[in-house]
Amino acid sequence: MPKTAEIPSHGQRSFDLNRADVKDDRTVALSWSSELPCDREFGWEVLSHERGHCDLSRLNSGAALLVNHNENDQVGVVESAEIGPDRIGRAIVRFGTSQRAEEIYQDVKSGIRRLASVGYKIRGGKPDGEKDGKRKFLITDWIPGEISIVPIPVDPKIGVGRAQDNNMKKIQILLDPDPAGAGGGGGAATPPRIVEITPDQARAQEKARCKDILTIGHLHKRSEDAQKFIDEGKTADQFRSFVLESYGAKQVDIADPVIGMSDKEIKRYSLVRALNLLASKKALDGLEKEASDAVETLTRKQPQGFYVPHDIATRSFGQSKGLSTAEVVALIAGIQQRALNATTATAGGFTVGTNLLASSMIELLRNNMVTAQLGARLLSGLVGNVAIPKHTGGATAYWLPESGTVTASQQTFGQLGLVPHRLAAATAYDKQLLMQSSIDVEGFVRQDLMAVLALEKDRAVINGLGNAGEPLGILNTTGVGSITYSAAPTWAKVVENETTLFAANVPLVNVAFLTSGATRGKWKSTVKVSGAAAGFLCEPNNVANNYPLIATTQMPSGDKTIFGNWSDLILADWDGLDVVVDPYSLSLSNQARIVINMHTDNGVRHPTSFVVSTDSAAQ
Numbered sequence: 177m178p179k180t181a182e183i184p185s186h187g188q189r190s191f192d193l194n195r196a197d198v199k200d201d202r203t204v205a206l207s208w209s210s211e212l213p214c215d216r217e218f219g220w221e222v223l224s225h226e227r228g229h230c231d232l233s234r235l236n237s238g239a240a241l242l243v244n245h246n247e248n249d250q251v252g253v254v255e256s257a258e259i260g261p262d263r264i265g266r267a268i269v270r271f272g273t274s275q276r277a278e279e280i281y282q283d284v285k286s287g288i289r290r291l292a293s294v295g296y297k298i299r300g301g302k303p304d305g306e307k308d309g310k311r312k313f314l315i316t317d318w319i320p321g322e323i324s325i326v327p328i329p330v331d332p333k334i335g336v337g338r339a340q341d342n343n344m345k346k347i348q349i350l351l352d353p354d355p356a357g358a359g360g361g362g363g364a365a366t367p368p369r370i371v372e373i374t375p376d377q378a379r380a381q382e383k384a385r386c387k388d389i390l391t392i393g394h395l396h397k398r399s400e401d402a403q404k405f406i407d408e409g410k411t412a413d414q415f416r417s418f419v420l421e422s423y424g425a426k427q428v429d430i431a432d433p434v435i436g437m438s439d440k441e442i443k444r445y446s447l448v449r450a451l452n453l454l455a456s457k458k459a460l461d462g463l464e465k466e467a468s469d470a471v472e473t474l475t476r477k478q479p480q481g482f483y484v485p486h487d488i489a490t491r492s493f494g495q496s497k498g499l500s501t502a503e504v505v506a507l508i509a510g511i512q513q514r515a516l517n518a519t520t521a522t523a524g525g526f527t528v529g530t531n532l533l534a535s536s537m538i539e540l541l542r543n544n545m546v547t548a549q550l551g552a553r554l555l556s557g558l559v560g561n562v563a564i565p566k567h568t569g570g571a572t573a574y575w576l577p578e579s580g581t582v583t584a585s586q587q588t589f590g591q592l593g594l595v596p597h598r599l600a601a602a603t604a605y606d607k608q609l610l611m612q613s614s615i616d617v618e619g620f621v622r623q624d625l626m627a628v629l630a631l632e633k634d635r636a637v638i639n640g641l642g643n644a645g646e647p648l649g650i651l652n653t654t655g656v657g658s659i660t661y662s663a664a665p666t667w668a669k670v671v672e673n674e675t676t677l678f679a680a681n682v683p684l685v686n687v688a689f690l691t692s693g694a695t696r697g698k699w700k701s702t703v704k705v706s707g708a709a710a711g712f713l714c715e716p717n718n719v720a721n722n723y724p725l726i727a728t729t730q731m732p733s734g735d736k737t738i739f740g741n742w743s744d745l746i747l748a749d750w751d752g753l754d755v756v757v758d759p760y761s762l763s764l765s766n767q768a769r770i771v772i773n774m775h776t777d778n779g780v781r782h783p784t785s786f787v788v789s790t791d792s793a794a795q
Contacts, residue, residue, distance in 0.1 A: 202271045202281060203255065208294040208323055209265030216409075219311035222304065223296070223318060225263035231319040232257050241269045242324040243280055245295050251277040254323055265294070269323055280325055289325050296320040388412035435470040437487040445488050447755075448618050452610040454481070454757035455768035480773060481756030489537040489753055490556070538749070540623050544630035545747075546728045547637045551686040552745035552778075558594075596750045596775035597647050599636075601628040604767045607759075625755075625772050634730045637747065637778045638690070638738070647778050650738055650745070655783030659737075660790045665695075667704040670713050670721050673739035673787050680784040686743040689725040691793060692735045696727040698794040735794040740786030750775035 209230075213220040223230070241252030251274070257267040269292075271281040283289040300317035389412050393402025405415040437445070441463060450464040460468065460482050471483035538556055542548040603624060609617060635649075642648030650656065657676045661669050677684060699714035714720045718727075723739070754773040761769050780786060 202252075202273075204269050204271070204284060206267055206269065206292045206323075207264055208257070208267050208292060209259070209296075209320065211263050213307060213312065215310075219313055220307045221313055221315060223315050225259050225265065226316075229316045229318070230259060230265070231317075232259070234319055234321045235267060235323070239320075240322045241271070242295075242322055243276075244326055245293065245322070245324045247322075249276070251280045251325065257320070265320070267323060284325060291326050293324045293326045294320050295322045295324065385412055389415045392416055434487055435467065435474060435485050437467065437485065441467075442487060446618060447484060447488070448610055448612070448621050450482060451605070451621065451755070451757055451768070451770060452607075455605075455607050455610050455759045457759050479754045481754060481771070484537070484753040484755060537622050537626055537753070540626035541630050541633070541749075542747075544627045545634045545637075546690065546726055546730065547634055547742070547745060548747060550688050550690060550724075550726060550742040550745075552637075552742050552747045553781075554747050554749075555594075556749040558596075558748055558750045594746065594748045594777045594779055597645055597777050598773060599629065599633060599776050600771055600773045601625075601632055602769055602771045603628050604762055604769050607766050607768055610768065625770065629772060629774060631730070633747075633776060633778075634728070637745070638728075638730055639732045640778070647776070649778075650740075650780060650786055651732070651736065651788055653780050653783050653786070656740075656780070657784060657787040658790050659739075659787055661793050661795060662791070664795050665699060665702060665713060665793050667710075667713060669793075670699075673737070674721060674723070676787045677739070677741065677785070682741050682744075682782070682785045685741065687723050687739070687741050689720055689723060690731070690738040691725065691727055692731040693727045693729065694794040695735045695737060695792070696725060698735075699725070735792040736789045737793045738786060738788055741782075744781040744785035746779050746781055748777045748779075 209223060209225070211222055211225050213222050215221075235254050235257035239254040239257075240247070240250045241254060243249040243251055250272075252269055252271040255268040255270050257265065259265050271277045271284075280289065296318050298315050298318050301313050301315040304312045304314035306312055386406050389402045389406050389410075390399070392412065392415055393399045401418065402415060405418070444463055445467065446464065449462075450460055453460055453464075459465075464482065467485045467488070468479060468482040471485050472478060475483075542554060548554060605621070610621075636646050638649050639651045640647045640649035642652060657680060659669065659672055659676060673689070674684065674687075677687070696714060696718070699720060700712055700716070702713045704710040704713060714725050718725050756771040756773070758769040758771065
């Protein structure tokens with residue numbers, strides 16, 4: 177792929193004024209351009225003054241004489257302009273008679289304002305070697321458009337400067353990846369290609385650059401340096417490197433969520449033992465305390481109770497207990513129908529399903545989440561805030577005649593920011609149950625705690641408000657597609673969900689409906705076409721328009737539908753499950769209240785990947 181050099185297609189260069197060239201008829205003779213190299217952000221820029229390379233038509237058609245390149249601050253006119261044999265651009269400018277023009281003219285006449293600057297547009301150029309270790313570009317097609325009086329030279333040492341142009345466009349010179357046939361072909365290098373960027377895109381890029389630099393400066397208390405880098409036109413990456421180097425080239429440590437427990441330690445670890453100790457009003461000790469302390473050191477956060485390490489949360493139950501396949505099968509056979517109250521076999525009726533015994537705590541959580549089962553992308557063990565890049569707009573292709581000019585377009589990108597939100601859920605256990613050390617009790621407690629978290633996490637993913645500490649849910653995300661059923665659902669409306677995604681160029685993969693039980697029931701009893709044997713809106717196998725339809729009690733009242741590409745939903749979990757045991761609140765019933773805390777977030781990578789109904793689909 178060709179390398180790219182990005183060059184502003186508008187620029188300014190500044191030159192000292194000679195007081196002797198100021199005439200009484202309000203005209204001033206000045207130099208406005210030369211071939212001196214200008215150190216720009218992309219490399220060295222040389223404006224070619226060879227015949228035919230500079231278009232003087234605008235300057236010689238009464239171009240404006242401005243102040244500070246401000247088109248709303250005109251103080252005169254360019255009478256004539258030329259490039260001499262010495263390859264220096266010269267011009268005669270005449271000041272107006274307005275109060276503002278008189279003010280600037282007197283400042284020039286008295287030597288207070290000594291710098292003239294030319295604004296120009298670049299239309300083409302080519303690489304031209306190197307200078308001081310940076311690429312040099314020869315601008316072979318450019319047109320000066322105005323001359324300005326400016327107060328201070330940007331670089332008085334060489335007399336060449338640059339001012340910020342808020343309406344600046346940019347061009348990209350796509351460099352030949354195999355110059356002069358270096359790859360062995362022996363042919364001539366491919367001529368560089370020029371691509372323009374619109375002013376709006378340039379402004380957006382500049383705004384993003386400044387914002388990124390200021391954010392880094394604020395975080396590292398280097399605001400003055402940040403402003404300097406902005407003024408010098410340097411990139412956020414350059415400023416980031418500068419900040420890291422100022423700390424001795426040491427990057428911020430990113431914690432590994434795994435504390436390094438051995439297989440033997442993982443097999444010995446017992447969540448129920450830790451719960452039992454605290455429920456019995458004893459201090460946590462042994463391996464469970466050592467593991468919690470290690471997580472605390474890693475995260476630099478003190479738990480409210482104790483931490484369950486990532487090593488345990490991501491290991492399957494069978495692995496953590498060192499069970500063979502035969503032992504897992506035997507265990508399932510022995511406990512699948514066993515009640516889990518320690519004294520009364522018929523009191524609870526809770527069982528551990530076959531598929532849950534082999535799952536880690538993280539998988540247990542996800543297995544209980546409808547949105548995770550739909551195919552959301554899952555991130556776990558995160559440390560610090562996370563930004564996920566997303567493509568927000570694409571370049572546009574055009575058919576053109578041989579001599580046509582391509583319209584500027586480019587891809588645009590954004591970020592989905594994920595930050596940890598604290599999620600807490602509570603449940604209660606019989607203290608006598610926690611005193612048991614059997615494997616099935618261990619598995620039940622893990623499953624039960626994860627199920628409690630999953631309920632609330634699913635609700636927030638679907639309908640989180642994005643404030644008061646909770647994440648923003650799909651139903652409240654700006655930019656999602658919409659559909660209105662208006663009355664009883666019809667086959668045309670069911671299909672419209674798919675059509676809306678297709679129109680937004682959303683890949684129809686991992687696509688499914690999520691709705692309420694009432695909607696599913698309505699669709700299962702509503703025929704596609706009245707009087708025909710075409711089937712129902714939702715078939716008996718819970719499929720609508722060939723897409724899975726999942727019902728959940730987590731949908732808010734209103735019986736809306738969500739239809740989308742669920743792989744564009746991101747579910748993020750940060751490291752460390754913080755478990756708090758309260759042995760007092762329910763002591764009269766011989767129970768202990770367990771509160772489990774985790775840090776989590778969710779977000780929609782591309783809002784257009786989802787279609788949300790504005791009204792009930794069960795009318």
